[in-house]
Amino acid sequence: MTHAPSAPGRGSAPAREHSPVSGPSAGPARRAPADRLLFAAGRPHLWRTLALFATATGAALAALALPAALGRTLDLLLAGAAADGAEAGRWLACCAALTAVSVASDAADTVLTGTLNSRTTAGLRTRLVGHLLAVGPHRSGRFNHGDLVTRCTGNAAHAGTAPGSVASALAALVTPVGALVALAVLDLRLAAVFLAGTPLLVLLLRAFSRTSTDCVTRYQETQAQLAGRLVEALTGARTIAAGGLREREQSRVLEPLARLSAHGHRMWRIQGRATAQAAVLVPLLQVAVVAVGGLLLSRGELSVGGLVAAARYAVLAAGVGTLVGQLNALVRGRTAARRLAEVLEVPAMAAGQRAVPEHSAGGGPGRLELRGVRASYAGEPVLHDVDLVVPGGATVAVVGRSGAGKSLLAAVAGRLAEPDAGQVLLDGTDLAELDPAALRQAVGFAFERPVLFGPTVGEALAAGIPAGREGREARVRAAARAACADGFVRTLPHGYGTPCAQAPLSGGEIQRLGLARALAQEGRVLVLDDATSSLDTVTEWKVTRALADAGGTGGARTRLVVAHRASTAARADLTAWLDGGRIRALAPHRQLWEQPGYRSLFGGGSDDD
Numbered sequence: 001m002t003h004a005p006s007a008p009g010r011g012s013a014p015a016r017e018h019s020p021v022s023g024p025s026a027g028p029a030r031r032a033p034a035d036r037l038l039f040a041a042g043r044p045h046l047w048r049t050l051a052l053f054a055t056a057t058g059a060a061l062a063a064l065a066l067p068a069a070l071g072r073t074l075d076l077l078l079a080g081a082a083a084d085g086a087e088a089g090r091w092l093a094c095c096a097a098l099t100a101v102s103v104a105s106d107a108a109d110t111v112l113t114g115t116l117n118s119r120t121t122a123g124l125r126t127r128l129v130g131h132l133l134a135v136g137p138h139r140s141g142r143f144n145h146g147d148l149v150t151r152c153t154g155n156a157a158h159a160g161t162a163p164g165s166v167a168s169a170l171a172a173l174v175t176p177v178g179a180l181v182a183l184a185v186l187d188l189r190l191a192a193v194f195l196a197g198t199p200l201l202v203l204l205l206r207a208f209s210r211t212s213t214d215c216v217t218r219y220q221e222t223q224a225q226l227a228g229r230l231v232e233a234l235t236g237a238r239t240i241a242a243g244g245l246r247e248r249e250q251s252r253v254l255e256p257l258a259r260l261s262a263h264g265h266r267m268w269r270i271q272g273r274a275t276a277q278a279a280v281l282v283p284l285l286q287v288a289v290v291a292v293g294g295l296l297l298s299r300g301e302l303s304v305g306g307l308v309a310a311a312r313y314a315v316l317a318a319g320v321g322t323l324v325g326q327l328n329a330l331v332r333g334r335t336a337a338r339r340l341a342e343v344l345e346v347p348a349m350a351a352g353q354r355a356v357p358e359h360s361a362g363g364g365p366g367r368l369e370l371r372g373v374r375a376s377y378a379g380e381p382v383l384h385d386v387d388l389v390v391p392g393g394a395t396v397a398v399v400g401r402s403g404a405g406k407s408l409l410a411a412v413a414g415r416l417a418e419p420d421a422g423q424v425l426l427d428g429t430d431l432a433e434l435d436p437a438a439l440r441q442a443v444g445f446a447f448e449r450p451v452l453f454g455p456t457v458g459e460a461l462a463a464g465i466p467a468g469r470e471g472r473e474a475r476v477r478a479a480a481r482a483a484c485a486d487g488f489v490r491t492l493p494h495g496y497g498t499p500c501a502q503a504p505l506s507g508g509e510i511q512r513l514g515l516a517r518a519l520a521q522e523g524r525v526l527v528l529d530d531a532t533s534s535l536d537t538v539t540e541w542k543v544t545r546a547l548a549d550a551g552g553t554g555g556a557r558t559r560l561v562v563a564h565r566a567s568t569a570a571r572a573d574l575t576a577w578l579d580g581g582r583i584r585a586l587a588p589h590r591q592l593w594e595q596p597g598y599r600s601l602f603g604g605g606s607d608d609d
């Protein structure tokens, strides 16, 4: 079986083990969705973002006012008059107040940045995980699992800092712009000297932003590749150990490390170069401003306090260091947001709001009909114009060679995958029009390798029964007995109350629990995708008999059973023979058995039945 929607990790099957991390690469065209995503993520926290902008701006304004107040204090103290002394005291108090405002704003800035980042990140992660589950196992399968983990964790955390970075970067602009205005107020010539050097500063910032965006994109992609390969290796740990492939796999998993290191070094080089260039340019600008200020002082056109203030404003106006830091955070956040947007752009499966109809137009409840269904995996057509009717309450076995498309047919029949064309109708209603909760209630699934979700084994088995439903526990036990699981569950350390993680289970036992979970659900259709393959022949016979007896859990159900054993097909009412993605025949097993081609599916009749 190449596909089992309930088993995470299977998308990373060995055949695809060495494929690169999927998903389109980032580029200029990806910017708009990323910005839209960040805008939507930041909107619920608008007041917090505005408060952050206000505190950061407050701190910037306080920093801008401080040199003027200090200069004024200095001039008054240098004047030496008694009246001036009293005023100097007031200005000194003003300097102390400005420093206090600056400190308080910084503290508020830290708290607001932390809470804004964490809330935005939580919102992004919630949206991403919800979307991944809504798109269904087939569409999300185009992304490598490790890559998705990276996107949901590291990338979401970086993207979550973007709204805060925008607010901080905008506020950070207040300082250099305000300082330039202050220089102009002191003397226009001081501002002119500074402005003469600013084109170089602008060029430096632009070059930094462009090169570091590329670098950060590559760094994040390589990180995701590393995570993807690690998840693949962990999924295939048994194969690696059995095949003696440890060293080979270790080098394959760690192969992106060299590239990661190169991208990391390049990133630091770019940031270092920008800082070094700024370190040369900024003092030059400051010296030029101070020199012109000194000239003005010697001519009596600027006071000593004015010169002190001008020197400080030159430092603030050239505050590239802060801007480089803010820009760096913004670049990282936007690049990460692009990677999240790629996932969110995968469309969710269409869903309606209709309830499952009471009665079927063409037979008992549970009539399943596939009309002209075409379906594919990653764009590769697998099912071609499949027409199949499963009468209400009947059991139809689906048989065919490996790779014929049986699992995809089962997935499409229960809308775990969406057909590219055609319709799947349950009692005359298109599955696409049904309310998703009603659909999941109506169609139960059991897989070859199920995964148990729930705090305890009992809760995992009851997952398909609404909480609070009367007789829930009794129904679970009856389903477990029908699936031949009750016996071994009761021998677990705490029986049905055993935490799933502490339940030591064999492949066949897990399969029986998957069957019990599906049987416990009160659906009208049951889809079994190779769900008895790990059972011994006697247990399989008991389970299939219980299934034929409506699972012993009440109500006649329609059953679509993907089967590899002739015995399973023989017990079904009808057998759908799938060949190359098309229905070759639909007839009772004994009738099909007359055809050599059909018999050869089961090893020419030497099957275990």
Ligand SMILES: Nc1ncnc2c1ncn2[C@@H]1O[C@H](COP(=O)(O)OP(=O)(O)OP(=O)(O)O)[C@@H](O)[C@H]1O
Residues within 6 Å of the ligand: 001, 002, 003, 011, 141, 377, 378, 380, 382, 400, 401, 402, 403, 404, 405, 406, 407, 408, 409
């Ligand atoms: N995740 C996937 N991505 C791309 N192609 C896939 C994927 N899973 C299955 N396929 C391909 O789709 C085709 C049908 O697969 P499917 O699992 O439906 O076949 P199957 O009849 O159930 O096979 P088996 O009996 O071996 O389980 C195969 O050719 C398979 O290689």
